[in-house]
Structures are given as C-alpha cells and as structure tokens.
Amino acid sequence: MFAYVVKRLLSGVVVLFLISMSVFLLFWYGPSEPAQTICDRDTSNRCTPARLEVFRENLGFNNPWYEEYGTFMKGVVAGREIQFGSTKVFECPAPCLGYSYRTKAPVFEEMKDRMPATFSVAIGGAFLYLTLGIPIGVAAARRRGTVTDKALVSSFLVISSIPYYLFALLTWLFLTISWEIPLFSETGYFPITENPAKWFSGMALAWFALGAFGCTTYTRYSRGSMVEVLNEDYIRTAKAKGLRDNTVVYKHALRSALVPVITIFGIEFGTLLAGTIFTERIFNIDGIGLWALQAVNQRDLPVVAATALFGAAVLIISNIVVDVIYSVLDPRVRLS
Amino acid sequence: MTITSPSSASSPTDVDGPYLQVEDLTVTFPTQDGPVQAVKGLSYSVELGKTLGIVGESGSGKSVSSMAVMGLHDAKSSEISGSIRLGGTEIVGLSESRMRKLRGNAMAMIFQDALAALHPFYRVGDQLAEAYAMHHPKASKRDGRRKAIEMLDRVGIPQPDRRVDDFAHQFSGGMRQRVMIAMGLINDPSLLIADEPTTALDVTVQAQILDLLQDLQREFNSAVIIITHDLGVIAEMADDVLVMYAGRCVEFGTTKEILTRPEMPYSWGLLSSIPEVGASTDARLIPIPGNPPSLLRPPSGCSFHPRCSHRDKVPGDLCFTELPELTPASNRAGHLKRCHLPNPEEIYLTEVLPEIAPDLAEETR
Known part of the structure; x- marks a missing residue:
C-alpha cells in the first residue's frame, strides 16, 4: 500500500510538471501581453515604450520560453528574485510561484492565506451532501417503486436541473435577505482560530447551498447503485441466513453500493477543493475560486498559473485517496 | 458443542408426519401486465432424513416455490396462499421477525452460483460466523470463528484454519460451493433446500458435492429438497421426485x-x-x-x-x-x-x- 501511494505520488509529480509546462506555454504564446497590462497599471495608463521595455526585460519576456521556464522551476525548488520595472528587487522564497502582478505579493503566500476558506467550504459542503445524499438514497432504494421513492426521485431531479449558481443565489436571496434567518445573516470566511462561532455562521449558508444541491446528485447515485446491489445473489444469501433487514442493507449492501459513489465523489471533491467559484463569489468567501476569478479578470498570470497547478495537485491527491478507499472497501482490488 | 448433536433451537418439536408439509401453495406476482401465477396449487411433503427432488425447466416454479418456503419473497411484491408447515408450525403469514428466527436456523438454503451468492467483500469465515452468531446470540466472536473453521473442515476444505480468512474469489468453484454448504449447515437446519447446487460445476466436482451432501444429510438427518433440471442428480440423490x-x-x-x-x-x-x-x-x-x-x-x-x-x-x-x-x-x-x-x-x-x-x-x- 505504502509503495503504491509513493508510486502514485511520483507519477502525480510528473503530471504536475507537464501541466506547469503547458500552462507556462499558454501564457507565453497567448494573446495577452502581460508586460503591457502591468505597465499600464503601474504607470496609471501612462506607459511609455521605454518603460514597457523595462517591464519586458524584468519579466523575462525577452528571453526564450525554455530559459524562463527554467527560471520559474528553479524558483519553485530554490526560490528566486523578481523585479517589477524598477530597481527594487523582491525576494521570493521557495516554493516560489512568482509574484502577483496585481498585489506584488508572493503568489504562494496569497494561496496559503486563501486555502483555509476554500477547504472550509469544500469539506463542510461535501460532508453535508454525503451525509444527506447517501442515507436518503438508501432509504429510497429500500422503498423503490413506492410513492415516497417516486416523490423523492422526481423532486430531487427538479432541484438538480436548476443551474447551481441560480440555486445558490436563490438560497441567499430567501434565507438571508427575505427571511433574515440570523444564522445566515453574515456570510464570508472568518478564521476558525479567531472566532469559531463566526466562522460557522459565515460558512453555514455556503454549506447549506452546496449540501442541498449536491445531495440530490448523491441521492440519485446511491439510490441507483443500491437498487442494483439489493438484487445481487449475495443479498439473498444474507437474507436466507436470517439476518435483520438493517444488517442486510447497511452491512452487506451499502459497502458494495458505495464503490461507484466514491468514484464520483473523488472527482467531484477534487473540483470542489480546487475552488468553488460560484459558491465563493455568491457568498463572498475569499477562497481560491474567487481569487482565480479575479486573477483571470485582471490578467494576473502568475496567480492563474498557480490556481491551475493547485487544482491539478488537488485532483491528483483526491484520486489517490479514492483508489486507497477502493482497496479498503473491495478486497479484490489489489494496489500495485 | 459438536456438529453431530443438533442444537435445541433447530430440532423439531415432537411432530407426527413429515417435517415440511406444503399444501395448495400458490405464489402470485402482480405485474403491470396482470398477475403472474408462478406456482399454482402445489402440494408436497418431505420427511426428516429424506430427499425430495424438484425437476423442471427454467420458469417452472421450482425456485419460486422454495423461496416461498424460506419466506424470501418480498411481501410487497408477491402474494402467497396455501399452507406451509415446518415442523408443525404454519409459516405462511408468520411475522417477519419470527420467520427470521427460522431462516438459516431451522431451514437453510444453498444457492446455485456460489461466487455470486457469497459476499465478495467479506472473508468467508466472517460470513459463516455471522450466520452462526445470528442464531446463537450468546456465542462469542471466538466461538463463531471456531464454528466456522469446524464447518469448513467438515465440508472438506483443506487447511480450514487458514482458508477461513480468505475471500470467496480466492476459492475454486467446487471449494466455493463447499463454503456455501458449510454456511447452510452451520446451524444444523432440519430442512435444507439446495437450489441447483451443482449446476455451475464441472462433472467430477459435481459428483463430489453430491456425495458430500448425502454424507451430511445422513449425519444431520435433515430433510432435503434438491432443485435441479438434471435427472442424473435426481437419480443419485432423491427419494421422491416432483416434476x-x-x-x-x-x-x-x-x-x-x-x-x-x-x-x-x-x-x-x-x-x-x-x-x-x-x-x-x-x-x-x-x-x-x-x-x-x-x-x-x-x-x-x-x-x-x-x-x-x-x-x-x-x-x-x-x-x-x-x-x-x-x-x-x-x-x-x-x-x-x-x-x-x-x-x-x-x-x-x-x-x-x-x-x-x-x-x-x-x-x-
């Protein structure tokens, strides 16, 4: 198991390396001219050609791309120094993902500051939609064909066919604005270390929106998977042994039914961790997603690159975790 | 406790006549196209120590009737009428909780495809011990494991103390069917229903499994129903035949x-x-x-x-x-x-x- 995880992590590093290179190339040959943008901003739109040239030189746009990519990678491993059109030299310690063009702060530090917010949203939301979705799905599967089952399935289908951003906006409009529910009065991220209660109430609406919306999907997945498993021969065997219904369902059937649900969860949770742009934007949570959105709008290339890399890393890790969970659930899966 | 002495829970109370008596059993499944009568007016009986063979094509109602005896049909999607008396107890219309106490205890069922019928994620020993523990609430975990090893040994699995920790997919087809039989017999049932126990096996293994079933029946003195479409199996095993x-x-x-x-x-x-x-x-x-x-x-x-x-x-x-x-x-x-x-x-x-x-x-x- 340990060797397997190490192997997967190493191949993950290779994937990250390839992604970093493609992101780098996209910027290099992309349509926007970062030096122009940053020069305009720095000089309040009085960018002279001479000034522009200084920025070009500083940001390395006069060198061939592979040389600059080398500098970038060296920065990740050992840190480097960065200049922004003036004589002032910024120290960027390893792992250096560059300086933000906009805030002139090290990208990695900014990312570290925003991670807790995104992790709070993602973990809380995922916890809610799993703890709601799976039991509801199991309950529906046990009552398949009944009115309860049909009502659940069709109402959840309606919810999940609403676009998520609309759903999130509506929850905010109703719960915070119209009904003025105190718990949801102030959304946003407040560090848990400073004020846990405030952290909780700030996150609550985002969790609710993610949980209520996500659980509809997980209800459908786990219901479908459960219905299938309940028809398996080994479930009949379990009943023939005289086991209680709950033992049959939760011990024998659920473990098998979870396997496909975990697969989907692994992929989705990775995306969630990489930044839930809509959630963060609507509920004003200063996390990775919101940061990425701002960076794209402002052509803050180092930040865009960092968020892309972060998303890739998170996906790789959650895939490894899913594979490990597989092998725990299903003994026929051998990790090697 | 040894396997040869039947536990008091599953031994029949003094009953005259056959251990299992089925009378005018009808099983109906309501479907969207109308009711399907899978079993109509079926009557038969099996005495302890005897074997009844039920033969017929697929869909002739062999398995459906036996599942009805085991009470394995979903009450919501099937209608059962007639009478099934097991050791003197009427089990048609018996409450689910009382039925559960009989299932796997006084009566047990062996299924056709052991690979599909054993849970792929649990060790066979745990599955056996679970069946034992269900009907022996006072037994400890170690008792269950010991019993599982004992049963695996009894059905002829070599090195049972090691194989007890294996998963179903690690056994060969014949060995898997033996595990299935061990699970069926772990609570000394008085009625054993074997639903095509040898269909998925090759001929030499078939013969071994049938021999094993006969040996065990002699030892446990249980009533056996063997469902098959193979008249060779009937000739070897059954005292009576129901077509x-x-x-x-x-x-x-x-x-x-x-x-x-x-x-x-x-x-x-x-x-x-x-x-x-x-x-x-x-x-x-x-x-x-x-x-x-x-x-x-x-x-x-x-x-x-x-x-x-x-x-x-x-x-x-x-x-x-x-x-x-x-x-x-x-x-x-x-x-x-x-x-x-x-x-x-x-x-x-x-x-x-x-x-x-x-x-x-x-x-x-």
Whole structure:
C-alpha cells in the first residue's frame, strides 16, 4: 500500500510538471501581453515604450520560453528574485510561484492565506451532501417503486436541473435577505482560530447551498447503485441466513453500493477543493475560486498559473485517496 | 458443542408426519401486465432424513416455490396462499421477525452460483460466523470463528484454519460451493433446500458435492429438497421426485417410479432429452419442442398441450379445454400424474422407451 501511494505520488509529480509546462506555454504564446497590462497599471495608463521595455526585460519576456521556464522551476525548488520595472528587487522564497502582478505579493503566500476558506467550504459542503445524499438514497432504494421513492426521485431531479449558481443565489436571496434567518445573516470566511462561532455562521449558508444541491446528485447515485446491489445473489444469501433487514442493507449492501459513489465523489471533491467559484463569489468567501476569478479578470498570470497547478495537485491527491478507499472497501482490488 | 448433536433451537418439536408439509401453495406476482401465477396449487411433503427432488425447466416454479418456503419473497411484491408447515408450525403469514428466527436456523438454503451468492467483500469465515452468531446470540466472536473453521473442515476444505480468512474469489468453484454448504449447515437446519447446487460445476466436482451432501444429510438427518433440471442428480440423490411444469406439479412419485415408469408426456420429454455416454448409437436425443409457456397467459386446459406430441391420443379436445387433475397413476401407490392420457403406461413402453433406450425396451418385452 505504502509503495503504491509513493508510486502514485511520483507519477502525480510528473503530471504536475507537464501541466506547469503547458500552462507556462499558454501564457507565453497567448494573446495577452502581460508586460503591457502591468505597465499600464503601474504607470496609471501612462506607459511609455521605454518603460514597457523595462517591464519586458524584468519579466523575462525577452528571453526564450525554455530559459524562463527554467527560471520559474528553479524558483519553485530554490526560490528566486523578481523585479517589477524598477530597481527594487523582491525576494521570493521557495516554493516560489512568482509574484502577483496585481498585489506584488508572493503568489504562494496569497494561496496559503486563501486555502483555509476554500477547504472550509469544500469539506463542510461535501460532508453535508454525503451525509444527506447517501442515507436518503438508501432509504429510497429500500422503498423503490413506492410513492415516497417516486416523490423523492422526481423532486430531487427538479432541484438538480436548476443551474447551481441560480440555486445558490436563490438560497441567499430567501434565507438571508427575505427571511433574515440570523444564522445566515453574515456570510464570508472568518478564521476558525479567531472566532469559531463566526466562522460557522459565515460558512453555514455556503454549506447549506452546496449540501442541498449536491445531495440530490448523491441521492440519485446511491439510490441507483443500491437498487442494483439489493438484487445481487449475495443479498439473498444474507437474507436466507436470517439476518435483520438493517444488517442486510447497511452491512452487506451499502459497502458494495458505495464503490461507484466514491468514484464520483473523488472527482467531484477534487473540483470542489480546487475552488468553488460560484459558491465563493455568491457568498463572498475569499477562497481560491474567487481569487482565480479575479486573477483571470485582471490578467494576473502568475496567480492563474498557480490556481491551475493547485487544482491539478488537488485532483491528483483526491484520486489517490479514492483508489486507497477502493482497496479498503473491495478486497479484490489489489494496489500495485 | 459438536456438529453431530443438533442444537435445541433447530430440532423439531415432537411432530407426527413429515417435517415440511406444503399444501395448495400458490405464489402470485402482480405485474403491470396482470398477475403472474408462478406456482399454482402445489402440494408436497418431505420427511426428516429424506430427499425430495424438484425437476423442471427454467420458469417452472421450482425456485419460486422454495423461496416461498424460506419466506424470501418480498411481501410487497408477491402474494402467497396455501399452507406451509415446518415442523408443525404454519409459516405462511408468520411475522417477519419470527420467520427470521427460522431462516438459516431451522431451514437453510444453498444457492446455485456460489461466487455470486457469497459476499465478495467479506472473508468467508466472517460470513459463516455471522450466520452462526445470528442464531446463537450468546456465542462469542471466538466461538463463531471456531464454528466456522469446524464447518469448513467438515465440508472438506483443506487447511480450514487458514482458508477461513480468505475471500470467496480466492476459492475454486467446487471449494466455493463447499463454503456455501458449510454456511447452510452451520446451524444444523432440519430442512435444507439446495437450489441447483451443482449446476455451475464441472462433472467430477459435481459428483463430489453430491456425495458430500448425502454424507451430511445422513449425519444431520435433515430433510432435503434438491432443485435441479438434471435427472442424473435426481437419480443419485432423491427419494421422491416432483416434476413441475408451468407452476404446477405434473407428476410425483418415488425416484425409481418416475425414472422407470413415468406417465406424463413432459416427464418422458425430460427423460428423452438426456444424452447418455454409453448409449447405443440407435438411441436418439429428442428435445421437447417449443418453449416454456408464458405464465402471464397460460395455455388453456393442460399447460403442456401446445408442446405435447401425444395430445391426439386423448379423446375429444380435453387437453385443450380441461386442466387434468392430479390423479393416482395406473397401479402404484403414491405415484401421481396430471394427464388425460387413458393408457400412459402402454404408450411409454411401446412408443417412448424404444426411441430413447432401445436396449431397455427389448429387456422389458
């Protein structure tokens, strides 16, 4: 198991390396001219050609791309120094993902500051939609064909066919604005270390929106998977042994039914961790997603690159975790 | 506790007569196209120490009737009427919780495909111990494990103390079926239902499994129902045979009777369609023409008439209009058949036997 995880992590590093290179190339040959943008901003739109040239030189746009990519990678491993059109030299310690063009702060530090917010949203939301979705799905599967089952399935289908951003906006409009529910009065991220209660109430609406919306999907997945498993021969065997219904369902059937649900969860949770742009934007949570959105709008290339890399890393890790969970659930899966 | 002394929980209270008595059992599944009667008016009984073989094609109601005995049909999607008495207790309409105490305890079932019927994620030992613990609430975990090893040993699995921690997929087909049998017998059931226990196995392993079942039956003195479509299995195992067609019993009798003097054209068809390794080259393999009938719209009269090649020998159109009663056969006690033919014994000897076994026909003449 340990060797397997190490192997997967190493191949993950290779994937990250390839992604970093493609992101780098996209910027290099992309349509926007970062030096122009940053020069305009720095000089309040009085960018002279001479000034522009200084920025070009500083940001390395006069060198061939592979040389600059080398500098970038060296920065990740050992840190480097960065200049922004003036004589002032910024120290960027390893792992250096560059300086933000906009805030002139090290990208990695900014990312570290925003991670807790995104992790709070993602973990809380995922916890809610799993703890709601799976039991509801199991309950529906046990009552398949009944009115309860049909009502659940069709109402959840309606919810999940609403676009998520609309759903999130509506929850905010109703719960915070119209009904003025105190718990949801102030959304946003407040560090848990400073004020846990405030952290909780700030996150609550985002969790609710993610949980209520996500659980509809997980209800459908786990219901479908459960219905299938309940028809398996080994479930009949379990009943023939005289086991209680709950033992049959939760011990024998659920473990098998979870396997496909975990697969989907692994992929989705990775995306969630990489930044839930809509959630963060609507509920004003200063996390990775919101940061990425701002960076794209402002052509803050180092930040865009960092968020892309972060998303890739998170996906790789959650895939490894899913594979490990597989092998725990299903003994026929051998990790090697 | 040793395996040979049946536990008090599963030993029958003083009952006269057969341990299992099924009377007029009807199982109906309501479907969108209308009710499907999978079993109609089925009656049979099995005594302790005896084996009843139930034969028939797929869809003839063999498994459905046995699942009804086990109470494994979902109450919401099936209707069961008639009477099933197990050791003197009526189990049709018994509450689910009381039924659960019998299931896997007083009666157990062995399923066909052991790979599918064992849970792929749990160690076989844990699955066995679970069955034991369910009906022995006071037993500790170690008792359960010891019992599991003991049972694996009893059904002939080598190194049971090591194999107990293996998963189903790590066993060979025959060994897996042995595990299945061990699980069925772990609580010393008085009634064991084996649903095509050897169908998925190759011939040599089949013989081993059948031998094992016979040994165990002698040891446990349980009543056994063996469901199969293989008359070879019947010949080896069963004391009595029940031939089912389209949900009904069409012929019943001792194994010897049914195999040597069948009186119902469907039973003839079953016998005719067995290939025999040492058969003379004159012997023909005659399939039963057509397909099993739809249970949604069963044929009028005798369910078998659309496929019956002897229906012309019945006067009038009785076969088309009237369902034959289950009546005593020509001359032997206990032999029942459901057929309008007036002289089945004669037809069998003069027409059927010469075709399927010419040498035998010579002898009888």
